[in-house]
Amino acid sequence: MxxxxxxxxxxxxxxxxxxxxxxxxxxxxxxxxxxxxxxxxxxxxxxxxxxxxxxxTPLVPSVSxxxxxxxxxxxxxxxxxxxxxxxxxxxxxxxxxxxxxxxxxxxxxxxxxxxxxxxxxxxxxxxxxxxxxxxxxxxxxxxxxxxxxxxxxxxxxxxxxxxxxxxxxxxxxxxxxxxxxxxxLPFIPDVKGIAEWSQKYPGSVQHAKYFDDPQDFSGKTVVVVGNAASGVDISLQAANFAKKVYRSVAGPPLMPYGDDPRVQDVPVIAEYRPTTHEILLTDGQVLADVDVVVYCTGYLxxxxxxxxxxxxxxxxxxxxxxxxxxxxxxxxxxxxxxxxxxxxxxxxxxxxxxxxxxxxxxxxxxxxxxxxxxxxxxxxxxxxxxxxxxxxxxxxxxxxxxxxxxxxxxxxxxxxxxxxxxxxxxxxxxxxxxxxxxxxxxxxxxxxxxxxxxxxxxxx
Missing domain, CATH: 3.50.50.60 (FAD/NAD(P)-binding domain)
Incomplete structure (x- = not known):
C-alpha cells in the first residue's frame, strides 16, 4: 500500500x-x-x-x-x-x-x-x-x-x-x-457500592498509579486488588507496615514470587457496604474495618x-x-x-x-x-x-x-x-x-x- x-x-x-x-x-x-x-x-x-x-484517585470507578x-x-x-x-x-x-x-x-x-x-x-x-x-x-x-x-x-x-x-x-x-x-488512565471496576464507599470514605479507594510509600499503610488494614506485577509488589511492600494485608485475586499470583505468609489471598470483591463499613467477597466472606483498598487492576x-x-x-x-x-x-x-x-x-x-x-x-x-x-x-x-x-x-x-x-x-x-x-x-x-x-x-x-x-x- x-x-x-x-x-x-x-x-x-x-x-x-x-x-x-x-x-x-x-x-x-x-x-x-x-x-x-x-x-x-x-x-x-x-x-x-x-x-x-x-x-x-480522581475517578472511582474508572471504566471508560x-x-x-x-x-x-x-x-x-x-x-x-x-x-x-x-x-x-x-x-x-x-x-x-x-x-x-x-x-x-x-x-x-x-x-x-x-x-x-x-x-x-x-x-x-x-x-x-x-x-x-x-x-x-x-x-x-x-x-x-x-x-x-x-x-x-x-x-x-x-x-x-x-x-x-x-x-x-x-x-x-x-x-x-x-x-x-x-x-x-486507571481501570477500576464498577463494583456494587464502590462509588458510595469512596464518597463516604475519601481516599480509601486508590489505584496503584497513586500509590507511593508503603509506610502510609502503617497500622492499617489494606486490601490490594490484583495479582500481577504491581499487585504482588505492593502487597509485599504493604506487609512491612500494615496491620493486615489481604490480596483480592481471581486466581493464583501471576508472578512466581507472590506467595508470602503475611499476605492473605481472598476472592474477588462482590460488594462494598459503606453504611456498615464492610466489604463482601464472592465466596460470602465479609471483611470488616478495611482502611484502604488499592486497585492494581491495570489501565485503559x-x-x-x-x-x-x-x-x-x-x-x-x-x-x-x-x-x-x-x-x-x-x-x-x-x-x-x-x-x-x-x-x-x-x-x-x-x-x-x-x-x-x-x-x-x-x-x-x-x-x-x-x-x-x-x-x-x-x-x-x-x-x-x-x-x-x-x-x-x-x-x-x-x-x-x-x-x-x-x-x-x-x-x-x-x-x-x-x-x-x-x-x-x-x-x-x-x-x-x-x-x-x-x-x-x-x-x-x-x-x-x-x-x-x-x-x-x-x-x-
Missing part, C-alpha cells in the same frame, strides 16, 4: 522510551524535513519520571476510555504536574541486559534489576541526541485530519506560557506516531486527543469506550484506514525499550517508502486473524506473554530486513537472537530468587 502523498513531516506524541526510540529511527532515515516530538512534561522519560507526588483525569496545575511551579505510576521503592522486573536499548548499555556497576532513578538516567542519556527535536511542556489536546489527503493538525497547550490558562498552538504534519503508552487505553476517532458507532473507530484495545490496527501499529497514523508501545507484557526500537524502525522505513504496507483488505484480514488468535476477550488482543513476544519481535525483524541496508545512518534495533531468548526466559527466575532472598533477610 502506498500513501497518497509523500511523507515529509512526522509528529511523535510522547518523549517516553517508545517515543524517543521512534524519533531516533525517523531521524536516521534522512527522508523527512521535520520530525518533532511533543512531550507534556518538562523532561524526557515518560512514566519513569518520578516526583513522589500523589493525590486521591472516554473519561479523562483532570490536569493538575501547580501554582508554585506555574506548570502542569503529571502523575507517574512509579512509586518510592520500585525497581525493574526485567534484568538490565534484557531491557536495554541496542546501542546504549546500562552501566556495569548497576544492579541486575536497577532502581527507577537509574532507569530514568539511562533513558535521559538516550534522549540527549534528540534534544532539538523535542517540544517540552506541550500537552497535546487535538490530533485530527480535516481532509482525506490533507495534513494532520496537532493542537497543544503550553501551561508554562500565560499561566494558568496556557498558550495554545497548532502545527501540521504529514504523519503522526502516537507513543503515549498505556499507563495513564486512552487517546483523549483523538476524540473524532473514538466514535463507537463508526466501524473504523480506533478506540471504543471499553478501552481494552486499539481497533483497526495492522501489526499493532498502523491505523488501517489511514496508516499515516500509527502507534508505538501498544503491546503488553513485552520488553518495552528494544520493542519500541523495533516498531519505530518499521514505521520509519514505511514512512520513507523503503518498506511497503499490504493493501487495506490484507491488513484488515490480518487483524481478524490476530483477533482469532487472541480469543474473545478484547483485553488479550495486545497481550504478548513469553514466548509469544519473541515471535512478534522476530516477525518485525524479518520485515525490517526486507528494506536492506541502503542508508548510511541505518537505524538498527536489537537483534532477537537465541541468546536474548534465553535471557528473557531466565528473567522471572532471577526476579523470584532476588525477592525470596530479600524476604529471607527481612527486607520485604
Amino acid at each position: 502506498t500513501f497518497s502523498n509523500t511523507i515529509k513531516s512526522v509528529a511523535v506524541i510522547g518523549a517516553g522510551p517508545s517515543g524517543l526510540a521512534t524519533a531516533k529511527a525517523l531521524l536516521a532515515e534522512g527522508a523527512f524535513s521535520k520530525v518533532k516530538v511533543f512531550e507534556r512534561q518538562n523532561q524526557p522519560g515518560g512514566v519513569w519520571v518520578y516526583n513522589s507526588q500523589t493525590r486521591d 476510555a472516554n473519561a479523562q483525569e483532570p490536569t493538575k496545575l501547580d501554582d508554585k511551579l506555574q506548570r502542569a504536574v503529571y502523575y507517574s505510576p512509579m512509586y518510592k521503592y520500585l525497581e525493574t522486573n526485567l534484568p538490565k541486559y534484557v531491557m536495554q536499548y541496542h546501542e546504549l548499555r546500562f552501566e556495569e556497576n548497576l544492579p541486575v534489576f536497577p532502581p527507577k532513578s537509574d532507569v530514568l538516567a539511562y533513558i535521559q542519556e538516550y534522549a540527549k541526541p534528540l534534544t532539538s527535536a523535542i517540544r517540552y511542556n506541550a500537552e497535546v489536546r487535538r490530533v485530527e485530519k480535516m481532509h482525506g489527503n490533507g495534513p494532520w493538525t496537532i493542537e497543544y497547550v503550553d501551561y508554562t506560557q500565560n499561566y494558568p490558562q496556557g498558550t495554545t498552538y497548532a502545527e501540521e504534519f504529514d504523519a503522526v506516531v502516537v507513543s503515549t503508552g498505556h499507563y495513564d 487505553y486512552t487517546l483523549p486527543f483523538l476524540r473524532t476517532y473514538m466514535d463507537a458507532e463508526n466501524p473504523d473507530c480506533v478506540l471504543k469506550p471499553s478501552g481494552q484495545r486499539l481497533h483497526r490496527v495492522y501489526k499493532h501499529m498502523f491505523y488501517i484506514p489511514d496508516p499515516s497514523l500509527s502507534f508505538v508501545g501498544a503491546p503488553k507484557q513485552i520488553i518495552p525499550f528494544p520493542m519500541a526500537e523495533t516498531q519505530g524502525a518499521v514505521i520509519a522505513r514505511v514512512y520513507s517508502k523503503r518498506l511497503m504496507l499490504p493493501d487495506e483488505s490484507e491488513m484488515r484480514a490480518d487483524e481478524k486473524l490476530q483477533e482469532k488468535k487472541a480469543g474473545p476477550r478484547e483485553v488479550d488482543f495486545h497481550l504478548f506473554q513469553f514466548p509469544g513476544d519473541f515471535a512478534y519481535y522476530r516477525e518485525l525483524e524479518s520485515w525490517i530486513d526486507e528494506a536492506g541496508n541502503t542508508n548510511a545512518n541505518e537505524f538498527l534495533p536489537e537483534r532477537w537472537t537465541d541468546e536474548r531468548y534465553e535471557q528473557r526466559a531466565e528473567s522471572y527466575a532471577l526476579k523470584t530468587a532476588l525477592v525470596k532472598a530479600k524476604q529471607a533477610q527481612g527486607f520485604i
Whole structure:
C-alpha cells in the first residue's frame, strides 16, 4: 500500500522510551524535513519520571476510555504536574541486559534489576541526541485530519506560557506516531457500592498509579486488588507496615514470587457496604474495618486527543469506550484506514525499550517508502486473524506473554530486513537472537530468587 502523498513531516506524541526510540529511527532515515516530538512534561522519560507526588484517585470507578483525569496545575511551579505510576521503592522486573536499548548499555556497576532513578538516567542519556527535536511542556489536546489527503493538525497547550490558562498552538504534519503508552488512565471496576464507599470514605479507594510509600499503610488494614506485577509488589511492600494485608485475586499470583505468609489471598470483591463499613467477597466472606483498598487492576487505553476517532458507532473507530484495545490496527501499529497514523508501545507484557526500537524502525522505513504496507483488505484480514488468535476477550488482543513476544519481535525483524541496508545512518534495533531468548526466559527466575532472598533477610 502506498500513501497518497509523500511523507515529509512526522509528529511523535510522547518523549517516553517508545517515543524517543521512534524519533531516533525517523531521524536516521534522512527522508523527512521535520520530525518533532511533543512531550507534556518538562523532561524526557515518560512514566519513569518520578516526583513522589500523589493525590486521591480522581475517578472511582474508572471504566471508560472516554473519561479523562483532570490536569493538575501547580501554582508554585506555574506548570502542569503529571502523575507517574512509579512509586518510592520500585525497581525493574526485567534484568538490565534484557531491557536495554541496542546501542546504549546500562552501566556495569548497576544492579541486575536497577532502581527507577537509574532507569530514568539511562533513558535521559538516550534522549540527549534528540534534544532539538523535542517540544517540552506541550500537552497535546487535538490530533485530527480535516481532509482525506490533507495534513494532520496537532493542537497543544503550553501551561508554562500565560499561566494558568496556557498558550495554545497548532502545527501540521504529514504523519503522526502516537507513543503515549498505556499507563495513564486507571481501570477500576464498577463494583456494587464502590462509588458510595469512596464518597463516604475519601481516599480509601486508590489505584496503584497513586500509590507511593508503603509506610502510609502503617497500622492499617489494606486490601490490594490484583495479582500481577504491581499487585504482588505492593502487597509485599504493604506487609512491612500494615496491620493486615489481604490480596483480592481471581486466581493464583501471576508472578512466581507472590506467595508470602503475611499476605492473605481472598476472592474477588462482590460488594462494598459503606453504611456498615464492610466489604463482601464472592465466596460470602465479609471483611470488616478495611482502611484502604488499592486497585492494581491495570489501565485503559486512552487517546483523549483523538476524540473524532473514538466514535463507537463508526466501524473504523480506533478506540471504543471499553478501552481494552486499539481497533483497526495492522501489526499493532498502523491505523488501517489511514496508516499515516500509527502507534508505538501498544503491546503488553513485552520488553518495552528494544520493542519500541523495533516498531519505530518499521514505521520509519514505511514512512520513507523503503518498506511497503499490504493493501487495506490484507491488513484488515490480518487483524481478524490476530483477533482469532487472541480469543474473545478484547483485553488479550495486545497481550504478548513469553514466548509469544519473541515471535512478534522476530516477525518485525524479518520485515525490517526486507528494506536492506541502503542508508548510511541505518537505524538498527536489537537483534532477537537465541541468546536474548534465553535471557528473557531466565528473567522471572532471577526476579523470584532476588525477592525470596530479600524476604529471607527481612527486607520485604
